[in-house]
Amino acid sequence: MYVAVKGGERAIEASWRLLDKSRRGDTRLAELSVGQIREQLRLSVARVMTEGSVYDEDLAALAIKQAAGDLVEAIFLLRAYRTTLPRFGYTQPLDSETMVVERRISATFKDLPGGQLLGATYDYTQRLLDFKLMADAQANGDDSTNGQAAQQQRAALQETPEAMPRVVTLLNKEGLIEQETPLSGAPEPGDLTREPLSFPASRATRLQNLARGDEGFLLAMGYATQRGYANSHPFAGEIRFGSVTVEMELDELGEAVEIGEIDITECQMINQFAGSTEVPPTFTQGYGLAFGHSERKAMAMALVDRALRAEELGETLASPTQDIEFMLSHSDNVEASGFVQHLKLPHYVDFQAELELVRRLRAQHAAQVEQTSQPDTGHDQEEQAA
Amino acid sequence: MNAPETQLASAPYDSAAEGYNFAYLDEQTKRMIRRSLLKAVAVPGYQVPFASREMPLPFGWGTGGIQVTAAIIGRSDTLKVIDQGSDETTNAVNIRRFFARTTGVATTRRTSEATIVQTRHRIPETPLTDKQILVYQVPMPEPLFRLEPRVAECKKLHALADYGLISVKLYEDIVHHGSIATTYDYPVIVNERYLSSPSPIPKFDNPKMHMNPALQLFGAGRERRIHAIPPYTKVRSLDFDDHPFEIQRWEHACALCGSKESFLDEMIVDDAGKRMFVCSDSDYCHDRREQQADQTGAIAEGESA
Numbered sequence: 001m002y003v004a005v006k007g008g009e010r011a012i013e014a015s016w017r018l019l020d021k022s023r024r025g026d027t028r029l030a031e032l033s034v035g036q037i038r039e040q041l042r043l044s045v046a047r048v049m050t051e052g053s054v055y056d057e058d059l060a061a062l063a064i065k066q067a068a069g070d071l072v073e074a075i076f077l078l079r080a081y082r083t084t085l086p087r088f089g090y091t092q093p094l095d096s097e098t099m100v101v102e103r104r105i106s107a108t109f110k111d112l113p114g115g116q117l118l119g120a121t122y123d124y125t126q127r128l129l130d131f132k133l134m135a136d137a138q139a140n141g142d143d144s145t146n147g148q149a150a151q152q153q154r155a156a157l158q159e160t161p162e163a164m165p166r167v168v169t170l171l172n173k174e175g176l177i178e179q180e181t182p183l184s185g186a187p188e189p190g191d192l193t194r195e196p197l198s199f200p201a202s203r204a205t206r207l208q209n210l211a212r213g214d215e216g217f218l219l220a221m222g223y224a225t226q227r228g229y230a231n232s233h234p235f236a237g238e239i240r241f242g243s244v245t246v247e248m249e250l251d252e253l254g255e256a257v258e259i260g261e262i263d264i265t266e267c268q269m270i271n272q273f274a275g276s277t278e279v280p281p282t283f284t285q286g287y288g289l290a291f292g293h294s295e296r297k298a299m300a301m302a303l304v305d306r307a308l309r310a311e312e313l314g315e316t317l318a319s320p321t322q323d324i325e326f327m328l329s330h331s332d333n334v335e336a337s338g339f340v341q342h343l344k345l346p347h348y349v350d351f352q353a354e355l356e357l358v359r360r361l362r363a364q365h366a367a368q369v370e371q372t373s374q375p376d377t378g379h380d381q382e383e384q385a386a
Numbered sequence: 387m388n389a390p391e392t393q394l395a396s397a398p399y400d401s402a403a404e405g406y407n408f409a410y411l412d413e414q415t416k417r418m419i420r421r422s423l424l425k426a427v428a429v430p431g432y433q434v435p436f437a438s439r440e441m442p443l444p445f446g447w448g449t450g451g452i453q454v455t456a457a458i459i460g461r462s463d464t465l466k467v468i469d470q471g472s473d474e475t476t477n478a479v480n481i482r483r484f485f486a487r488t489t490g491v492a493t494t495r496r497t498s499e500a501t502i503v504q505t506r507h508r509i510p511e512t513p514l515t516d517k518q519i520l521v522y523q524v525p526m527p528e529p530l531f532r533l534e535p536r537v538a539e540c541k542k543l544h545a546l547a548d549y550g551l552i553s554v555k556l557y558e559d560i561v562h563h564g565s566i567a568t569t570y571d572y573p574v575i576v577n578e579r580y581l582s583s584p585s586p587i588p589k590f591d592n593p594k595m596h597m598n599p600a601l602q603l604f605g606a607g608r609e610r611r612i613h614a615i616p617p618y619t620k621v622r623s624l625d626f627d628d629h630p631f632e633i634q635r636w637e638h639a640c641a642l643c644g645s646k647e648s649f650l651d652e653m654i655v656d657d658a659g660k661r662m663f664v665c666s667d668s669d670y671c672h673d674r675r676e677q678q679a680d681q682t683g684a685i686a687e688g689e690s691a
Binding site: 008009011012076079080082083084086193194195196197198199200325329334335337338339340341342345346347348349350352353354355356357360361364 | 406407410411412415435436437438439440441442444445446447449469470471474475476477478479480483506507508525536537538563564565567569570571586587588589590608610634636649650651652666
C-alpha cells in the first residue's frame with residue numbers, strides 16, 4: 001500500500017544505468033568516439049554549437065554522444081555547461097567580409113566580385129540513398145590521405161584571399177538598400193545570457209535570441225512568412241560559409257589580438273520595402289548568423305529577423321511572425337522542451353483539486369436538472385388551471 | 387543558518403561535487419539573484435525580472451526554485467525538498483540529490499528540522515516558523531497570463547493595479563458554474579497591492595500564506611521572475627462578498643493517519659476503481675502515525691504494568 005510514490009531514489013539510479021546501456025547499444029559494434037562525431041557529424045555539431053551558444057566542437061560532439069544523438073538534449077547539456085563558465089570579456093565584432101570563404105552564393109546576381117563558390121553542399125545531390133556508405137568504413141580508402149587533401153584544399157583557399165565584398169554593400173552604391181551601420185551614440189548591445197529578456201526588445205537582443213533559437217521553430221516561422229503570414233518578399237542576397245578570425249582587446253596589451261578562428265554561416269536576405277512618407281521605396285535586410293555550416297538555420301533566421309522589423313518599418317502587424325514577444329518567447333528549445341516535458345512530473349495535487357471541483361459541479365448540475373424539470377410540471381398545471 | 391542539532395538523513399551522497407562552485411552557481415550569479423530577492427522582499431508580490439541561468443535540470447522542472455535555493459543556502463542549512471507534498475517523488479529526490487552533491491549540506495524529511503524547504507505544488511501542513519524559508523517552484527508567475535498572454539501588457543496592468551480582468555473571470559465562473567472554478571494557483575493579493583500567483587498549490591493551502599512567520603520566496607526560472615511574501619504579510623485570496631473564498635473539503639479522512647484536516651491525495655487501488663485517500667504531505671502523515679504508535683505503545687505499557 002502507498003508504494004506508488006516511494007522508492008524514487010532507487011528508481012532514478014536504476015534509470016541512469018539503463019540509460020547508459022541503451023545509449024551504448026550493441027557492444028559488438030565499436031563505440032563512437034567524440035572525434036568521429038566531430039568530424040563525421042559536423043552538421044549536428046554545428047547546430048548544437050549554435051543553439052547551445054558555445055563554439056567548441058569537441059564539447060558539442062561530446063554532448064551529442066552523451067545525448068544519444070538527441071540534438072535538443074545535446075543543446076541543453078551544452079547550455080548547462082556554459083552557465084558555469086566565467087566571462088573574460090567580449091570580442092571585437094567579427095568582420096565577415098574578410099572571411100576565408102568555403103562557399104558563397106548569391107541568388108540576386110549572376111556574377112559578382114569574388115564570384116559564386118558552390119563548395120560542399122547537399123543542394124544538388126539527388127537525394128538517392130547511397131548504399132555504398134552502408135559498406136564498412138575500410139572500403140573508403142586511406143582516411144589520412146583524405147584528411148590531408150582537405151587540409152591542402154583549405155590551405156590553398158587561405159593563400160588566395162580574394163576580397164569578397166558583401167552583395168548588400170554593392171547595392172549600396174546606388175543607395176537602393178538600407179545599410180546596417182551602427183547609429184552614433186547607440187548603446188552597446190545587451191547580453192541576453194546575462195540580462196533577462198524584456199519587451200520591447202532591441203534588434204540586437206532579437207538577433208541574439210534568434211541565433212540561439214530552435215532551428216525547427218525558425219524554419220516553420222520563416223516558411224510561414226513566405227506563405228503570406230507577414231509582409232515578406234525575400235531574395236537570398238548572399239549566403240556565405242567559411243572561417244573568420246576572432247579578435248579580442250587585451251587590457252595588458254591595449255590592442256586587439258587574434259585569439260582564434262571560427263567557422264560561421266552568414267545570410268543576408270534582401271526584402272522589398274514599399275517606403276513611407278519619409279523614406280523612398282528601398283530594399284531592406286534580414287540577417288542570419290550561425291556557427292559552423294548551418295545554412296537552413298541562417299536563412300530561416302534572416303526571414304524571421306526581417307518579419308520582426310515590421311513595427312520599426314511601419315508595416316501593418318497582422319501575423320504572429322511579426323509579433324516580437326510571441327516569437328522571442330517561444331523560440332528557445334531548451335525552455336520549450338523543458339516546459340512541455342514537465343507535464344511528465346506528478347500533478348496529482350492539482351488534479352485532485354480539479355477532480356473535487358468537477359465532481360461537485362456535476363452534482364450541482366444534476367440537482368439543477370432535477371429542479372428545473374419539477375417547476376416545469378408545476379407551470380403546466382398553472383396554465384391548465386388558468 | 388539556524389541549523390538544528392539533529393538531522394534525520396545523513397546524506398548518503400558524495401560530498402560537494404568537484405569542479406563546481408558551492409551550490410553550483412558562481413558567486414556573481416548568486417549575488418545577482420540575491421539582489422532580485424531583496425527587491426522582491428521589499429515590494430511584496432511584485433515580479434522582479436532576473437537573469438535566470440540554464441541549470442543542469444530542465445526549465446519547467448524547478449529551475450527557478452533551485453536558483454533561489456542556491457542563492458540563499460549556506461553550509462549550516464538543512465534542506466527539505468518536496469513535490470506534491472512528498473519527499474519521495476522522483477523530482478524531489480532529484481533536486482535534493484542535486485543540492486546534496488553540490489553543497490554537501492544536510493537534508494531532512496522533517497518539516498520542523500529544515501531551515502529551507504523547497505516545494506512544488508504544496509505548503510507543508512506543519513506550520514512554519516520565523517526561522518524557516520519556504521522556496522516555491524513557479525511555472526507561470528504571471529497570474530493574468532490566461533487572460534492576457536503578453537508580458538508587456540500585464541506589466542502595465544500591474545503598474546496600474548488594474549485587476550478588473552480577473553474579477554470578471556471569477557464573476558463569469560460564478561455565472562457559469564455557480565462558484566469560482568479555480569482550484570489551484572488561486573490568485574491572491576499580497577500586502578493589499580499586487581495580484582500574485584501562489585504557484586500551483588491547491589487553494590486549500592492559500593490561507594497558510596497569510597501572515598505566515600516564514601519568508602516565502604517564489605522562483606520562476608523559465609519566465610525569469612522572482613517574487614516574495616515577507617514574514618507576517620497579509621495575503622488575501624480573491625473573492626466576492628456574496629461568494630467568500632472557500633477551501634476544498636473531503637468526506638474522507640486519511641486512510642493511514644486518520645487526519646481530517648490535511649490535503650488528501652486520491653489513489654485508485656484496484657481494477658474496479660476502488661479509491662483510497664491519504665495525506666499528500668508525507669512527513670505530516672508519517673509524524674502523526676509515529677505519535678499514534680507511541681501513544682498506543684504507551685497505553686500498552688501502562689496496561690501491562
